Amino acid sequence: xxxxxxxxxxxxxxxxxxxxxxxxxxxxxxxxxxxxxxxxxxxxxxxxxxxxxxxxxxxxxxxxxxxxxxxxxxxxxxxxxxxxxxxxxxxxxxxxxxxxxxxxxxxxxxxxxxxxxxxxxxxxxxxxxxxxxxxxxxxxxxxxxxxxxxxxxxxxxxxxxxxxxxxxxxxxxxxxxxxxxxxxxxxxxxxxxxxxxxxxxxxxxxxxxxxxxxxxxxxxxxxxxxxxxxxxxxxxxxxxxxxxxxxxxxxxxxxxxxxxxxxxxxxxxxxxxxxxxxxxxxxxxxxxxxxxxxxxxxxxxxxxxxxxxxxxxxxxxxxxxxxxxxxxxxxxxxxxxxxxxxxxxxxxxxxxxxxxxxxxxxxxxxxxxxxxxxxxxxxxxxxxxxxxxxxxx
Numbered sequence: 001x002x003x004x005x006x007x008x009x010x011x012x013x014x015x016x017x018x019x020x021x022x023x024x025x026x027x028x029x030x031x032x033x034x035x036x037x038x039x040x041x042x043x044x045x046x047x048x049x050x051x052x053x054x055x056x057x058x059x060x061x062x063x064x065x066x067x068x069x070x071x072x073x074x075x076x077x078x079x080x081x082x083x084x085x086x087x088x089x090x091x092x093x094x095x096x097x098x099x100x101x102x103x104x105x106x107x108x109x110x111x112x113x114x115x116x117x118x119x120x121x122x123x124x125x126x127x128x129x130x131x132x133x134x135x136x137x138x139x140x141x142x143x144x145x146x147x148x149x150x151x152x153x154x155x156x157x158x159x160x161x162x163x164x165x166x167x168x169x170x171x172x173x174x175x176x177x178x179x180x181x182x183x184x185x186x187x188x189x190x191x192x193x194x195x196x197x198x199x200x201x202x203x204x205x206x207x208x209x210x211x212x213x214x215x216x217x218x219x220x221x222x223x224x225x226x227x228x229x230x231x232x233x234x235x236x237x238x239x240x241x242x243x244x245x246x247x248x249x250x251x252x253x254x255x256x257x258x259x260x261x262x263x264x265x266x267x268x269x270x271x272x273x274x275x276x277x278x279x280x281x282x283x284x285x286x287x288x289x290x291x292x293x294x295x296x297x298x299x300x301x302x303x304x305x306x307x308x309x310x311x312x313x314x315x316x317x318x319x320x321x322x323x324x325x326x327x328x329x330x331x332x333x334x335x336x337x338x339x340x341x342x343x344x345x346x347x348x349x350x351x352x353x354x355x356x357x358x359x360x361x362x363x364x365x366x367x368x369x370x371x372x373x374x375x376x377x378x379x380x381x382x383x384x385x386x387x388x389x390x391x392x393x
Contacts, residue, residue, distance in 0.1 A: 052164045055116030060125045061097035062115045069100070078133065078148055096132075098125060101155040111162055119169040122156050126173050127390075129153060134180060135386035143195040146184050153177050154204070167219060174212040175225055179288055179389045181205040182236065186291035186376055189369045209233050213246070225391055228289075231259035235285070236292040238270050259289075266293070275300035275307075276327055279375075283329070287379040288388055297372035301328055305342045305359070312354040321350040329375045 061079075069075050070092050077085070079097040084090045099117070104110060117125065129149045139145050157177070160170060181201055188196040213233065216226050230247065237243035244267055247260060254260060262284060269277035278300050282293055304327065312319055325335035336346045343360035345353040380388070 053111040053113050053116060053162060055118040055121070055159060055163055056113045057115060057117045058121055059094055059097075060117070060121070060128060061092070061094070061099045062117075063094075064115065065099060066092045066094065066097050069097075074100075076148055078139065098129065098152040099155045099159075101151050101158060110158075116159050116163060117156075118163075119165060122159055122165075123169055123173060125156055126153065126176055130176060130180065130389045131386050134389060135384060143188060143191055146188060146196065149180065150184070150201075150204075153180065157208070166215065168221075171212065171215045171219065171223060174208055174215065175229060175391060176389055177208045178205060178212060178229065178232065179391060181208065182232065182288060182291050183385070183389060186294050186369075186373070189295070189373075205236070209236075227254060227257040227259045228391070230254060231257075231263035232289060232292050234260070234263040234267055235289055236295075238267055238293065238296045243267075263289075270296065270300075273303050273307075275304040279304075279327065279329055282375070285379075287376065287383060290376040290379055294372060294376050295369050297375065298369055301338055301372070302342065304328065305339065305344055308352075309342075309344065309354045309359040310356045312352075313356040314354075317354065318347075318349075318351040319354060321346060321352055324352060328372075330372070331374065334374070 070089060073089060075090060075092045075097065079092050081091040081093040081096075099115075102108075102110075129152055133139060133145055134149050136145070156173065159165075160173065181204060184196075185198065185201055185205065188201075189198070209229075209232075212229060216223055216229075230250065234240075234243050234247055244264075247255065247264060250260070255264075262281065266278055266281045269275075269281065279297075282290065285293060304324075308319065308324075321332055321336060321339075324339070325332045328335055328338070330338070332350070336350075339346055339352060341362040343355075343358045345355075345358070347353060
């Protein structure tokens with residue numbers, strides 16, 4: 001298999017109001033790839049002709065870094081030793097402190113084995129970030145939880161790159177990272193940019209997903225979660241020619257698996273601009289798959305209202321609001337809010353008056369994917385966030 005094709009993942013330009021995403025062109029995609037932060041380049045520039053370093057640090061945060069951050073008062077509140085929070089220089093808890101991400105810098109040796117965590121410790125760190133941070137019920141707000149976990153997972157990735165980590169342990173970490181970022185894209189949709197930037201989250205999700213798919217293509221396995229992650233990649237990059245081409249180049253066993261087959265059907269309906277079929281098929285997705293698809297629901301809602309504004313454009317034609325709400329899998333008040341945003345009149349009898357001349361695009365910032373959270377949230381009832389990210393749900 002051509003590995004270049006495997007690793008090419010499309011990123012999406014996302015308007016800051018979270019309204020609609022469209023695939024980038026090949027030129028834009030290549031430009032973004034060249035402009036990405038130094039993480040991907042680290043695989044090459046950290047080593048040169050040197051032998052690959054092997055980490056020896058047995059704690060989530062190297063002792064030297066923990067001491068330095070204590071002196072600089074740079075510890076996060078999630079890392080403080082209980083009872084020292086009000087000290088002039090709070091102490092760090094060696095069982096809660098996690099290595100920060102730091103950019104590669106000239107003259108800085110990032111390959112010191114004592115500062116690098118071996119694969120087993122990296123996996124332990126990821127599990128801690130999921131179970132004790134991301135899935136915690138008492139750590140609030142979740143925007144701060146996300147910010148902390150995002151930075152520390154980035155540091156885990158950095159250690160993996162420096163050590164040229166591969167194999168099943170690498171796959172296990174990347175799968176959890178992709179699920180975490182996918183879940184965050186749903187949970188934090190519509191948050192202020194100062195607290196959550198969807199573009200940054202998207203960039204890192206695409207990079208981790210690309211690396212994960214490379215591992216699947218070049219590794220020996222077994223990879224029991226591959227069908228799930230292949231489908232997740234297509235649902236997240238719905239409408240992308242590159243993502244669809246990658247799926248079609250998979251072995252028949254993977255292409256014909258239920259998860260991938262469903263994702264392909266949804267992608268085909270999306271390309272055909274058949275929002276009713278997309279939303280109907282979406283009901284069969286599990287929670288994390290719905291998180292990946294949820295950013296495309298705004299496009300589906302818009303396309304549906306545009307089609308109906310032309311198809312039912314008549315002074316005497318009425319369409320029931322409840323019927324549209326059912327098609328959109330929304331409550332009637334939310335469906336009415338969506339209609340009004342696009343210029344569709346809702347009369348006193350809760351009936352819609354469609355008019356192709358009255359259809360308008362909403363103002364920037366007026367609509368978010370958050371409007372469609374109920375479609376996804378109802379699927380989380382029987383599962384915990386930790387089990388979702390670990391892939392055990």
